[in-house]
Amino acid sequence: MTPSASNDLLPGFADPVFDAQSAFRATLDAMSYPGRVQTVPTSLATPEPLGIAAGSLALALFDFDTPVWLEPVLAEGPAAGYLRFHCGCPVVSGMGEARFALVNAASLPRLDNFGIGEDRYPDRSATLVIAVPSLTDGPGTRWTGPGIDGSIGVQIAGLPDDFWAQWADNRELYPQGIDVIFTCGKSLVGLPRTINVEA
Amino acid sequence: MSAVSAVQWDEAYNFAYLDEQTKRMIRRTILKAIAIPGYQVPFGGREMPLAYGWGTGGVQVTASVIGPDDTLKVIDQGADDTTNAVSIRRFFERVAGVETTETTEDADIIQTRHRIPEFPLREGQVLVYQVPQPEPLRKLEPRETETRKMHGYAEYGLMSVRLYEDIARYGHIATTYSYPVMVNGRYLMSPSPIPKFDNPKMENNPAIQLFGAGREKRIYAIPPYTQVKSLDFDDHPFKVQTWKECCALCGAKSSYLDEVILDDRGGRMFVCSDTNFCEDRRAKGHTGPLGADPAALAFAHKEPAQ
Ligand SMILES: [Zn+2]
Numbered sequence: 001m002t003p004s005a006s007n008d009l010l011p012g013f014a015d016p017v018f019d020a021q022s023a024f025r026a027t028l029d030a031m032s033y034p035g036r037v038q039t040v041p042t043s044l045a046t047p048e049p050l051g052i053a054a055g056s057l058a059l060a061l062f063d064f065d066t067p068v069w070l071e072p073v074l075a076e077g078p079a080a081g082y083l084r085f086h087c088g089c090p091v092v093s094g095m096g097e098a099r100f101a102l103v104n105a106a107s108l109p110r111l112d113n114f115g116i117g118e119d120r121y122p123d124r125s126a127t128l129v130i131a132v133p134s135l136t137d138g139p140g141t142r143w144t145g146p147g148i149d150g151s152i153g154v155q156i157a158g159l160p161d162d163f164w165a166q167w168a169d170n171r172e173l174y175p176q177g178i179d180v181i182f183t184c185g186k187s188l189v190g191l192p193r194t195i196n197v198e199a
Numbered sequence: 200m201s202a203v204s205a206v207q208w209d210e211a212y213n214f215a216y217l218d219e220q221t222k223r224m225i226r227r228t229i230l231k232a233i234a235i236p237g238y239q240v241p242f243g244g245r246e247m248p249l250a251y252g253w254g255t256g257g258v259q260v261t262a263s264v265i266g267p268d269d270t271l272k273v274i275d276q277g278a279d280d281t282t283n284a285v286s287i288r289r290f291f292e293r294v295a296g297v298e299t300t301e302t303t304e305d306a307d308i309i310q311t312r313h314r315i316p317e318f319p320l321r322e323g324q325v326l327v328y329q330v331p332q333p334e335p336l337r338k339l340e341p342r343e344t345e346t347r348k349m350h351g352y353a354e355y356g357l358m359s360v361r362l363y364e365d366i367a368r369y370g371h372i373a374t375t376y377s378y379p380v381m382v383n384g385r386y387l388m389s390p391s392p393i394p395k396f397d398n399p400k401m402e403n404n405p406a407i408q409l410f411g412a413g414r415e416k417r418i419y420a421i422p423p424y425t426q427v428k429s430l431d432f433d434d435h436p437f438k439v440q441t442w443k444e445c446c447a448l449c450g451a452k453s454s455y456l457d458e459v460i461l462d463d464r465g466g467r468m469f470v471c472s473d474t475n476f477c478e479d480r481r482a483k484g485h486t487g488p489l490g491a492d493p494a495a496l497a498f499a500h501k502e503p504a505q
Contacts, residue, residue, distance in 0.1 A: 146236050
């Protein structure tokens with residue numbers, strides 16, 4: 001480990017084994033119970049504007065096998081170096097190649113830029129980690145699908161006006177399609193491709 | 200932090216045995232499996248230095264999910280005290296230092312071979328199945344490229360033909376284990392060799408169900424509250440096994456029963472396959488026709504015949 005590369009490189013998980021496990025479990029719960037707010041129990045100093053939940057998820061899941069696309073603010077800031085150093089993940093310039101993307105609701109690219117997998121391998125698709133200003137104060141939506149007992153009301157804030165129309169198009173591709181995890185601070189909400197959303 | 204530092208495990212190993220890179224890969228695989236219910240997600244990775252019959256797929260999934268504060272239960276054909284269940288429980292006590300239990304309600308993670316517990320599971324619990332053969336179509340089509348294609352285009356006519364041949368030959372669907380299901384209306388899935396008695400428990404279960412196949416390197420999943428339909432026909436609807444007898448020890452009328460031979464003169468009894476369920480009922484005062492018979496109680500703890 002050489003300190004010369006960057007003096008302001010922040011440390012990763014205090015405990016790489018247990019912090020990765022707890023971040024993964026919060027993500028598993030988020031994807032298994034879509035629409036419910038989960039919280040990562042880790043304390044992590046992440047480079048701005050990368051949030052704690054998004055950063056923890058990255059440290060827990062990214063490595064040299066996962067090409068990652070970063071929105072320009074992250075790609076040009078200290079986050080890119082932080083992720084390269086702690087995860088060893090390739091940061092790619094083409095959205096279509098990415099297995100994960102770290103993006104912000106305010107500058108969200110169209111969902112159809114990202115990989116949806118193949119008909120025989122629908123798992124080879126992108127997971128978008130979208131930072132939002134709030135997971136509970138946005139416009140009301142009603143979600144149904146696997147992981148939801150009946151239906152659940154969800155209020156994600158800050159998404160583009162046509163986001164749910166794009167989501168409906170993604171939903172049509174099932175079993176192919178992208179999966180989404182919304183993050184805000186230490187909290188996250190999962191939106192797997194199976195979920196039907198009434199906006 | 201304090202809970203974490205209190206955990207004691209054999210530090211010759213990484214926590215929960217697997218290295219962190221393997222865990223990351225399996226964790227990513229699990230998340231995609233949850234996103235595509237019933238679809239078999241392939242994963243790469245190295246060989247586990249464990250014999251395959253031992254449940255390596257289940258062990259890899261459990262090792263990637265488990266944390267220091269989790270309590271683990273391991274069952275084999277419903278019993279906590281069989282060789283396979285005891286070995287896996289001891290393995291995780293040693294390499295992860297976790298608490299273990301035989302009580303279904305107290306477990307955060309339940310690793311199972313061949314049964315789903317009788318007690319209803321709750322939200323947040325994770326049921327990990329050991330899967331010897333993940334591909335429900337394998338006996339009908341040996342080529343992986345072909346079965347991938349069938350899943351890709353949801354061409355499942357072959358399976359219906361096979362079940363219908365059962366009906367033509369036996370007058371009913373003769374399959375009693377690994378009875379195929381459709382998950383979320385899209386993927387045909389093998390429930391692992393559980394009795395078809397357990398199939399209805401998979402549907403709309405509040406718990407997370409994960410399936411690990413070690414030799415074939417696949418993981419698949421049923422998220423909570425998901426539609427799981429056992430294949431059947433309008434004129435031959437799916438039916439679970441029933442017994443005329445109740446459990447000889449606890450008197451349960453709605454549990455899955457194993458036949459136990461009591462002596463060499465033809466004496467036999469039926470007892471709950473789920474030992475924790477049966478013991479809990481007896482502790483609460485329920486009793487069956489042989490509930491006070493010492494010979495019957497002694498036999499109850501033997502492993503059921505395969
Ligand atoms: Zn019983």
